[in-house]
Amino acid sequence: MNGKKILFVSSELVPYLPENEVSLMSYEAPRMVNASGGQIRIFMPRYGNINERRHQLHEVIRLSGMNLVINDLDMPLIIKVASIPKERIQVYFIDNEEYFKRKATFTDEDGNLFADNDERAIFFAKGVVETVKKLNWSPDIIHVHGWMASLLPLYLRKYYADEPIFADSKIVTSIYGRGFEGELDPNMKNKIAFDGIDADSITTLEKASYNNLLKVAVDYSDAVIFASEDIPEELTAYVDKLQIPALPYVSIQEFEEAYTQFYTTEVLK
Numbered sequence: 001m002n003g004k005k006i007l008f009v010s011s012e013l014v015p016y017l018p019e020n021e022v023s024l025m026s027y028e029a030p031r032m033v034n035a036s037g038g039q040i041r042i043f044m045p046r047y048g049n050i051n052e053r054r055h056q057l058h059e060v061i062r063l064s065g066m067n068l069v070i071n072d073l074d075m076p077l078i079i080k081v082a083s084i085p086k087e088r089i090q091v092y093f094i095d096n097e098e099y100f101k102r103k104a105t106f107t108d109e110d111g112n113l114f115a116d117n118d119e120r121a122i123f124f125a126k127g128v129v130e131t132v133k134k135l136n137w138s139p140d141i142i143h144v145h146g147w148m149a150s151l152l153p154l155y156l157r158k159y160y161a162d163e164p165i166f167a168d169s170k171i172v173t174s175i176y177g178r179g180f181e182g183e184l185d186p187n188m189k190n191k192i193a194f195d196g197i198d199a200d201s202i203t204t205l206e207k208a209s210y211n212n213l214l215k216v217a218v219d220y221s222d223a224v225i226f227a228s229e230d231i232p233e234e235l236t237a238y239v240d241k242l243q244i245p246a247l248p249y250v251s252i253q254e255f256e257e258a259y260t261q262f263y264t265t266e267v268l269k
Contacts (some may be wrong), residue, residue: 001260002037005141006030009128011146013044013091014086015210016055017105021228022146022176025252029143031087032256043128043150045120046080046093048103057093063134068126070119075099077127078179094127104123106148106180113180117148118188118208122195124261125151127264129160138165141267144173144221147180150213153220158197173221175235176268177228179210211235211257218242223267225259 010026017023030040031216046057063079078095080142099120108115114120129152131138144152153171160166185191188208193199204212204219218224218238223245226236231249239246245266250258 001033001263003039004033004141004263005039005041005137006033006263007132007137008042008130009144009149009152010042010044010140011148012105013042016044016050016082016091017047021178025174025227025255026145027084028252028255029145029259030089032259034087034089036186036260040089040133041132041139042089042091043131044091044093045093045124046100047105048101049105050093052080055082060092067194068123068128068130070126071194075123077123077130077181079127079131092131094124094131096123096127099123113182113184115185118184118191121148121151121184121213122155122191123176124231125146125155126159129155129163129166133163133165136165139169141263142166142169142171144171145227145249146176146216147210147213150217153217154192154197154201155195157220158201171224172223172225172263172267173214174225174227175214175218175219175231175239177178177230177232179214179232182209184208184213202247218244219264223247223262225262241242 008030012023013026014023030042055079060081062152066077067074068077075096080093083090171252189202189205192202204215215238224239225247226249229249246260
């Protein structure tokens with residue numbers, strides 16, 4: 001991976017959130033690329049349950065200050081950064097008081113999905129792209145992890161289709177078995193359509209379930225990685241029909257060689 005630029009965009013990441021399949025692989029994959037001479041950038045949401053003092057997050061004034069329009073509302077974008085000391089890896093956090101201040105990730109104390117998770121996902125996708133544009137950093141690969149990041153491929157290919165900085169970027173989506181029960185706001189499709197994204201691109205989101213969010217992600221991806229042993233059959237069948245490169249599940253103990261080969265021979269070919 002020497003010299004290759006890879007943008008990792010994730011819903012969750014250790015050590016900032018508890019360890020699970022998504023948060024652990026979202027750490028291990030960039031660590032591997034970084035160790036093998038690649039250039040990386042990592043983005044995740046700045047949820048309110050991340051301890052800013054312990055992890056030494058600080059705002060980057062030159063990247064903050066922009067407003068993103070979400071469903072006709074101006075929402076201020078705040079960018080924070082922190083470093084994972086032992087790996088010398090920097091992480092960028094997408095923040096907004098309205099969307100990410102609450103002391104939880106996706107659900108309230110009763111386990112109910114937050115009503116604005118759809119808007120949070122839109123904000124996160126647009127916030128990542130706008131920040132990468134400000135950094136003037138053109139990635140060879142954009143690797144998406146976790147459902148909160150699942151709108152990024154759609155926005156890159158539709159809303160930001162004419163951005164030259166991403167013209168040659170390849171998008172990889174990792175599919176995990178760990179999702180959510182229920183559905184996001186029924187108006188999610190309309191909120192995306194507000195951004196000028198045509199309705200035909202997002203008919204799947206009439207029902208904003210976990211599986212359907214991931215279907216939209218892979219629709220606009222160049223390749224897929226099955227990152228869990230147990231993936232919903234509906235999703236594996238959907239990927240098979242698309243006939244795009246797909247890496248079968250590889251355990252975290254053995255992923256390095258498999259991911260490196262997949263990046264170089266299937267994604268960047």
